[in-house]
Amino acid sequence: MSNNLIEIRGVSKHFPDHPVLHNINLEIRNGEFLTLLGPSGCGKTTLLRLISGFEEPSSGSIYLDGKDIAGTPPHQRHVNTVFQSYALFPHMDVFDNVAFGLRCKGIAKEEIEQRVHEVLRMVKLDTFLRRKPHQLSGGQQQRVAIARAVINKPLVLLLDEPLSSLDYRLRKTMQIELKQLQKQLGITFVFVTHDQEEALSMSDRVVVMHDGEIQQIGTPREVYEEPDNLQVAKFIGEVNIFDTKVLAADDKHLQVEIEGKQFTLKNRRKYSTEQTLYTLVRPEDLQVWSTSEVDDTETMFSAVVEEVIYKGCTVDLMLRLMSGKRLAATQFFNEDDEKLDFLLGEAVWVHWIPGWEVILPHEA
């Protein structure tokens, strides 16, 4: 048996008025926590509904556990979903909601009783058996929704932005709990979100989607540090993008000019001189020095501080270069650099640690 629980091959989906997904190819591994990440309208929820069976692909096929599941209705697929709005049955109490799936399968009463208690204990709701959904808080409703799905021991648990309606603090707690639950159960999770921080902190792998296409599949570290294209880089985290003029290129190095300064960068992706390139630097990879702190300004840009945002563990700066370009820079407090009190309008030098940049080609 292959390690892939779900294989999506060449799947496209068109709705009467507009296309939603183009040629999606994706393998979902057994036991992983996979996140579909993208802005709203990128097709991630539709992809989820294709897996759960609420939509059928216009073309292409989906294999679940080695079997083509085309035409199999949702109630016969061994997948369960945690819906965005939870969709708890309002006329049933917690016990009946959670037991619903097992009752549909005609499982014996004693076993249902025992399994419901077990799963509710796991989500710490075993004292709320006889409450109706409207008597529960948002976080508790969320747990019922999860319990109601996982009790069926699905091959895959699909989660459609399950945390989006919770407040920030509760969302953080639920993120940790979901991750623990996934490890404990060993069930494959496919999680949909538009929150990149959520995606990075929870997933084994992230699928970045945009306009109905997969932009990149990789570990959180890969998509953040080695984005495949500008779209991914812009969507995940903040990024400063420099127009880059290539002066010379060989197998190992690129001679480039950025903002009037010359740099020698590693040519990891084998670019040639003809290409239009961009150099990308994350705000936290930029270092900002006051004019008195540095002597060698060969590879530094001169800038003026426009905004200082104090965030506790970091200071975020908005800088303006001579050319008028604005940069975001995040400075961390540490022992080597205690002076972080920048003044508005102060002239500073900016540079990045060589090798931490990402160079990407222009996209049509």
Next chain:
Amino acid sequence: MKHDKTFKFITIGIIWLWLAIFAVAPNGLVFLTSLLQQGDNELVRLQLTLNSYLELFNASYLKIFVHSLLLAGCCTVLCILIGYPFAFIIARSKSRYKGFLLFLVIIPFWTSSLIRSYAIVAMLKTKGILNSLLMSLGVIDQPLHLLYSSSAVMIGLVYSLLPFMILPLYANIEKLDLRLIDAARDLGANKRTVLLRIILPLTWPGIIAGSMLVFLPAMSMFYIPDLLGGAKSVLIGNLIQNQFLTARNWPMGSALSVMLTVLMGLMLIMYWRSAKRNQDTRDLL
């Protein structure tokens, strides 16, 4: 502030006055009349008695009650069976058509229901539209004797009362969250389970509300049995009409009316109880 209070007092006062004159007083009069005696030369004799109520237990009256209850019950069930899919389709159709479809349901209200009943007579009679059509199509050789039968009364009642079933059901089904159906299917429910465990319980208040709006009028719509059922079908409504207008027994007619009102009250209490049980669905009418 003081001005505000006066305004509040006047508006609420008007409503109270209205209710007192047009609701409480007539019902009170009917109740009083029901406790009086039938007069020979006058409408009623001012003498308190429970005779009219005791008379209700007369076997011939009981027969009419049972017949009315059965007919109204059948009519309600038929209205649910026809109205539910009807309301479901309207509620779930694209919003563009929704208004138009609802409009079609409401159009019959623009014509007096008495006139519409005559229209049904024209359709059902031996040489009527329906028989001519079926015979010209070759479906039947002999005209069907539909008019002046229980079936004709039933057709008339269902036709007249169907909108009262559709409208509350529509209001209820429209609020039904489709994601709950998705969730049930996701959890392994087949179509039957979805219908029985999710859709019906959630639209139950609508079914009850519609049934009440159909059941009670079905028992008291005297002109439909008159026109379509001939003399054969007597409902409580006809009985009350007869007592007042033909037999000139006002106390008896009043007692029958009071009984109908009490029945309605009991049903309202039942509805209220079931609504309370389903309070969490919060989509009561």
